[in-house]
Amino acid sequence: MSFFDELGQYLSSANNREQIVDTLAEHCYLALLPLVLGIVLAILVGWLGNTWPRARGVILVVSNLVYTVPSLALFVVIPSLIGTKMLDSINVVVALTLYTAALLVRPVLDALDAVPPAVIASATAMGYRPARRFLTVELPLAVPVLAAGVRVASVSNISLVSVGALIGVGGLGVLFTDGFQREYFSPIVVGIALTLVLALVVDLLLVLLRRVLTPWDRAAAPVKEEVPA
Amino acid sequence: MIGEIIDWFTNSANWQGEDGVPTRVLQHLGYVLLSLVIATVIAVPIGLYVGHTGRGGVLLVGSGNVIRALPTLGLVTFLFLLFTDSDIAAIIGLVVLAIPPILAGTYAGLQAVDRSVVDAAEGMGMRGGQRLWQIEVPIALPIVLGGVRNAVLQLVATAAVAAYVGLGGLGRYLLDGLAILDYGEVAAGAILTALLAIVLDLVLATVQRALVPRGVRLAEAGAKKEVSA
Amino acid sequence: MGIEFRGITKKYPDGTVAVDDLNLTIEDGTITVLVGPSGCGKTTSLRMINRMVEPTSGSILLEGEDIRDSDAALLRRGIGYVIQHAGLFPHRTVLSNIATVPLLSGWDKNKAKKRAAELLEVVGLPAEVGKRYPAQLSGGQQQRVGVARALAADSPVLLMDEPFSAVDPVVREGLQDELLRLQSQLGKTIVFVTHDIDEAVRLGDRVAVLRVGGKLAQYGTPAEVLRQPVDDFVAGFVGKDRGYRGLSFLAADDVLVEDVPTVRVGSKPEGSDGWRLAVNDAGEPRGWLAPGSVVDGELVEGELLAGGSLYQQGTPIRGALDAALSSPASLGVVVDADGKAIGVVTARQVLDVIENHPEGVAR
């Protein structure tokens, strides 16, 4: 039986199709919620490091350390750290939020550093208080640099979610363990293809979002992309 | 639960034989180093060629991003079904995943070399090879090695995931422990994997410090000072 | 012989014509400045000399030989090249930066290092700078190292692309003086690119003004370009005060130097109703004593009005006019080569001389 016959057979089953749709939906949730939470967390931490330079060193060391911990290891220790059940999807969300934040803290700090001091000074001179200045002046100006990091984080999240299948919560990853156990190519290939498509679609949406958020940047030269991690 | 972990680590049975810590650590290290060497041999020359000539940069970045989006677990299970050999499947999977960060680091490193420096080298009569090895590579080294460090982190993490298809290494503790709900073993596996990643990263950081020319470090420090000033 | 551009045209792949049918002969042992607005093809022209850019048509002769006949890398080792920001290698010490070309040409290490140390001195840097890295130098020092590195090949030809434009005006003037001093000793054939007409006039034996589109607008001595711009473009480019700058090329031999009452610092002068020039024991001017000012006891320098610029006899007339205009007494102090005051000139007298000068100014 050729691979395509196998694939056709696999996709013709309503059960399988339902499983694909369900796992895809779960995958989106497991990848994108942490992306949003991680961005917020990274901005908070970045703000801290920016207003309180002494915290910077600690922040960078901790975020490097978090990033160093392998995904599977993080997935399995989180339940004991926060007291959730082993099969709870919260574990994956928390772990990926931490990764996203760890990945983005440095770009956030770099981006905030790169805001011209003259801009900050004139905003202060016009009477902005620090919090408002941060949200309406510094943060928007940091978006171009931040955007590159967010794109890397989104791709990495989307591909990492499937590792969660090993602890029972893995979105499309379940298709991989399924295919492996049944020695069946189709679910694995479908899972890989959908992961790639999802990553591509989200990436395009992020590019669009960045354009919408930074209308002033379009006239200027494009920002050089960060070296992806 | 701390108790369980301590029990596991103090149980001498866990330190001996085929399933003992020394063997598992060495196995893990072996997979990481083997795939790192293969990936480096493939990725560095390509990165140098593209970075030096400037030809194919878009293709390189694009394909790197696609590979980055490949789900580890899907790739490894797919390769296992294809080759029905866990070692071959895992090593190929690891190599594939280690290539993009090394490629991106090498390429980005050469891209980041100040054009006027390369220009001056050419103007003084350095030939292509002399320019590449005497000027571009030493200056690009910090970013190239940054890519290698990223690759190593991903390899340690991915080698643990690859244990799913029957590979040895530290992933065994995580997966076997999960299967029998032996929490101590799972946590021990997580801790060991994380430690291995951190230690390897530290070793590479030291290598990086030793290899990067002093003048390049000074120039970097100077640039940072200018930004923060 | 020098360097000869023969019908050189450069069209980049995207269709930009950077240089259009350029014919130019650069004399041996002179500084020739290519000047013009941004994007007019200066860099392109310069880089065709060491084959970093290949012309679309035409040929360039160096010492009578077509440069296409020599190997590009070998050709470059025989031509010094200095660029903006110097392009120093950040991972090599200053000395090994300077030693680059000798080492490439196969000199042994010691000889190359020795040569590099000599050059460090030639460009006016202290020896201890040699062990430092470029990141540890100021912009002006980096630029000097860039010049030293280009001199290391001991090549007769030096190409300089806006070498001084990234440093502040004071440092730039110092570097320009240094280059002129070096040139008076070394007598190289220097092709110098700048978009600053003042720099061009200051450094150049000959100035080539290029217009956008890569056409040669005018080629001549600085005086010719300032006094007789061939068209509105050149006139506009050399600027509004070209008439005044043209005075840099006019001798002031005919200006009458008048005597002026002097007082010696440290003496006890009596009152007077005219301006008096204060001089020290060596006869050097120190400042002015205003009419009617009364001095209690000995005259000290703190009581003097600061003087204007000094005009050294024998230099161009621009200095004489400036001395007169900048003096509080409206009297420009004239000094001899030793700096001793020998008299004064007025602006009126200087202008009379200019108006009656046979060469005229900016007509």
Ligand SMILES: Nc1ncnc2c1ncn2[C@@H]1O[C@H](COP(=O)(O)OP(=O)(O)OP(=O)(O)O)[C@@H](O)[C@H]1O
């Ligand atoms: N590699 C290239 N490809 C395409 N066009 C180029 C290239 N290099 C230069 N040009 C174009 O050729 C023209 C001349 O460029 P060139 O660099 O020689 O100018 P320049 O006189 O040195 O200007 P500047 O004072 O700004 O340095 C410009 O219009 C420029 O955009």
Ligand SMILES: [Mg+2]
């Ligand atoms: Mg130029």
